[in-house]
Amino acid sequence: MDGSQMTAPVLRASGINKYFGPVRALTDVDFEVRRGEIVALIGDNGAGKSTLINVLTGVLPFDTGEIVFDGRPVRFDSPQDARRHGIETVYQDLAIAPHLDAVANIFLGREYRVPGPLGALGFLDRKRMRRETEEQLARLKVRVPGLQRRMTTLSGGQRQGVAVARAVMWASKVVIMDEPTAALGVAQIGQVLDLMRQVRDAGIPVVFISHNMPHVFEVADRIVVLRLGQVVQELDPKTATIDDAVSGMTGSVGMTAARREATIDR
Amino acid sequence: MTASDAQRTVPPQAAHTPGEVTSRNPFARVSSLFTLLILAVLIVAFTLYSGTKFLNPNNFQNIAVDASQLLLLAVGATFVIITAGIDLSVGSILIFSAVVAAKVAVRFSGSPEQVKLYEFPTQEVGIPLGIAAGVLSGLGWGIVNGVLITRLKMPAFIVTLGTLGMALGFAQLLSRGVNVPNVPPAIQQEIGLRELASVDLGGYHYRITPPLAVTTIVVVIAAIALARTRFGRYTYAVGSNAAAARRVGINVDLHLIKVYALSGLLAGIAGVFDLLRFGTASVSTHQADNLAAISAAVIGGTSLFGGLGTIVGSVIGTFIPAVLRNGTVIARVQPFWQQVLIGGILIVAVYLDQRRRQAEERM
Ligand SMILES: Nc1ncnc2c1ncn2[C@@H]1O[C@H](COP(=O)(O)OP(=O)(O)O)[C@@H](O)[C@H]1O
Ligand SMILES: [Mg+2]
Numbered sequence: 001m002d003g004s005q006m007t008a009p010v011l012r013a014s015g016i017n018k019y020f021g022p023v024r025a026l027t028d029v030d031f032e033v034r035r036g037e038i039v040a041l042i043g044d045n046g047a048g049k050s051t052l053i054n055v056l057t058g059v060l061p062f063d064t065g066e067i068v069f070d071g072r073p074v075r076f077d078s079p080q081d082a083r084r085h086g087i088e089t090v091y092q093d094l095a096i097a098p099h100l101d102a103v104a105n106i107f108l109g110r111e112y113r114v115p116g117p118l119g120a121l122g123f124l125d126r127k128r129m130r131r132e133t134e135e136q137l138a139r140l141k142v143r144v145p146g147l148q149r150r151m152t153t154l155s156g157g158q159r160q161g162v163a164v165a166r167a168v169m170w171a172s173k174v175v176i177m178d179e180p181t182a183a184l185g186v187a188q189i190g191q192v193l194d195l196m197r198q199v200r201d202a203g204i205p206v207v208f209i210s211h212n213m214p215h216v217f218e219v220a221d222r223i224v225v226l227r228l229g230q231v232v233q234e235l236d237p238k239t240a241t242i243d244d245a246v247s248g249m250t251g252s253v254g255m256t257a258a259r260r261e262a263t264i265d266r
Numbered sequence: 267m268t269a270s271d272a273q274r275t276v277p278p279q280a281a282h283t284p285g286e287v288t289s290r291n292p293f294a295r296v297s298s299l300f301t302l303l304i305l306a307v308l309i310v311a312f313t314l315y316s317g318t319k320f321l322n323p324n325n326f327q328n329i330a331v332d333a334s335q336l337l338l339l340a341v342g343a344t345f346v347i348i349t350a351g352i353d354l355s356v357g358s359i360l361i362f363s364a365v366v367a368a369k370v371a372v373r374f375s376g377s378p379e380q381v382k383l384y385e386f387p388t389q390e391v392g393i394p395l396g397i398a399a400g401v402l403s404g405l406g407w408g409i410v411n412g413v414l415i416t417r418l419k420m421p422a423f424i425v426t427l428g429t430l431g432m433a434l435g436f437a438q439l440l441s442r443g444v445n446v447p448n449v450p451p452a453i454q455q456e457i458g459l460r461e462l463a464s465v466d467l468g469g470y471h472y473r474i475t476p477p478l479a480v481t482t483i484v485v486v487i488a489a490i491a492l493a494r495t496r497f498g499r500y501t502y503a504v505g506s507n508a509a510a511a512r513r514v515g516i517n518v519d520l521h522l523i524k525v526y527a528l529s530g531l532l533a534g535i536a537g538v539f540d541l542l543r544f545g546t547a548s549v550s551t552h553q554a555d556n557l558a559a560i561s562a563a564v565i566g567g568t569s570l571f572g573g574l575g576t577i578v579g580s581v582i583g584t585f586i587p588a589v590l591r592n593g594t595v596i597a598r599v600q601p602f603w604q605q606v607l608i609g610g611i612l613i614v615a616v617y618l619d620q621r622r623r624q625a626e627e628r629m
Contacts, residue, residue, distance in 0.1 A: 059513075078515070079513050079514075079515070080514075080515035083515075091513065095510065096507065096510060097502070097503045097506035097507040097510050097511065097573070098506055098507065098573070099502055099505070099506035099572075099573030099574055100499075100502060100503060100506060100573075104499060104502075104503075108499075108503055108510070108511070108514045108516070109511075109514030109515045109516050110514070111496050111499060113496065121495065122491075122495035122496040122497050123494055123495055124494060124495060124496060124499060126494075150626070152623075152626060153626050
């Protein structure tokens with residue numbers, strides 16, 4: 001189970017270029033997600049992390065490059081398309097519908113309907129959705145006080161827990177989390193990091209986007225550093241230090257040196 | 267939340283989370299209770315003041331019939347406002363639909379000479395055609411609203427302000443500004459006032475007429491659809507976070523078109539009710555119905571920011587002004603007081619609602 005099988009990428013993007021009008025947000029980006037790993041994608045604000053994720057998950061089209069998923073070239077034309085392939089994302093900006101409860105959010109867009117003619121009329125199977133949510137949250141050890149309570153009444157950590165649980169519940173291939181620990185308290189951050197390890201150990205690789213170095217070094221198996229739309233470094237958290245990562249992010253190593261280093265690494 | 271839920275999901279340390287405080291917060295449930303309380307207070311006050319004249323069940327029937335058109339509009343407004351939208355055009359659509367229904371009914375019920383003499387040889391064809399035309403023109407305006415809002419990415423306020431003017435203008439052009447003449451009286455006599463069923467209770471004779479029956483059915487279906495179906499779920503989701511809804515694959519634009527179409531359809535039905543109830547289509551009434559429908563929904567707890575609201579709330583919110591109107595007439599209070607009171611209730615209801623929400627969302 002080791003060797004090539006272990007490291008075969010589930011998802012590989014190569015030579016990705018993405019423009020927003022004249023702004024080049026991604027330049028020749030190579031990025032891969034391998035089985036059984038938590039890969040951290042780090043970079044300063046505006047480095048292009050969210051853009052890369054949006055390109056990988058079909059939210060945004062890209063200009064040139066190639067994405068290979070499960071050994072086949074793909075081009076997801078919508079986030080649902082990516083989701084159908086088993087890639088789930090916790091988006092940084094728009095995780096949940098605050099007026100709906102946890103069950104409704106977890107099943108949003110995938111509602112179960114009651115069997116029979118009432119189901120054809122759109123009647124929801126609320127019992128079944130509720131039961132599966134309870135099971136899922138219990139399995140993930142995410143605690144939500146009152147599944148029928150609007151998300152607005154939950155704390156930020158509990159909301160994030162629901163958003164993460166939703167992604168984990170439906171993912172079969174890859175889970176992507178864009179800044180899932182931002183704006184959380186210490187205990188809740190611990191929970192989210194634990195959740196990531198659980199998912200990885202269940203065999204589903206996790207892409208963890210953050211610019212919080214201690215969090216990254218705590219859980220990541222591999223760190224990819226993005227700066228000004230380019231991959232400038234790939235670090236092994238066992239040997240690299242936070243200083244290495246920060247200098248990669250800020251460019252104080254010097255762009256060319258960093259790129260050479262990255263090339264040699266490979 | 268049931269006791270077993272609490273045991274299962276609330277960890278010990280969650281006792282201090284704001285969510286827990288919420289259920290004990292005095293504002294948490296006060297707003298929906300408030301509207302019901304207002305309604306109860308009004309009924310008791312008018313009963314004490316006017317006695318059996320107000321408490322007469324026949325009078326309640328009058329109130330219900332009077333409220334039937336506004337109820338339809340308020341149901342539409344509830345869906346629209348939950349999506350964080352607004353529909354200012356419903357009053358004009360109602361008028362337009364009434365005029366179209368009347369015109370079509372007259373046109374197909376006999377030759378121009380015959381109808382002038384109040385002869386309607388083909389009214390079996392003309393009346394159903396008129397009713398269908400009225401309902402469909404409401405639906406048509408609703409679709410126009412929805413398409414303009416979603417395709418041109420225009421604010422609903424502006425689009426429906428525009429169609430408000432257009433529908434009213436077309437209605438006036440069609441009717442030349444006067445009540446449509448020579449409408450077959452059978453629309454009112456045979457359909458509008460027809461006793462579909464009746465209940466004799468306590469010496470009173472309650473009559474279920476088509477407008478009452480249709481309104482009741484619409485309200486019940488709408489309440490179930492909003493609370494129990496995917497259509498309702500998506501209505502809340504779109505109003506709560508349209509971007510999140512889009513990202514999970516909900517066709518937000520199509521859903522909005524459906525919601526505005528529903529609002530137009532209900533206004534069309536309400537327009538046909540004009541003919542059923544009064545036997546004519548008037549262009550000079552209903553012009554403030556849009557705001558009345560919106561305030562009914564808002565008094566009933568629907569949030570103008572979207573994501574919140576119930577049909578039951580809007581029904582209560584419709585009956586408060588209806589009871590006020592009826593009660594002030596019976597009590598011989600100057601009718602202008604109605605507007606003062608309704609305005610005050612609106613402000614208090616929304617204030618309490620805001621407080622409730624702040625209490626709930628404190629973190
Ligand atoms: N929709 C957009 N339109 C134009 N420019 C964008 C858009 N999204 C991102 N950008 C630009 O692309 C660059 C990368 O942004 P982003 O991917 O959000 O960075 P990060 O997530 O790493 O903070 C930034 O310069 C940003 O201004
Ligand atoms: Mg970002």
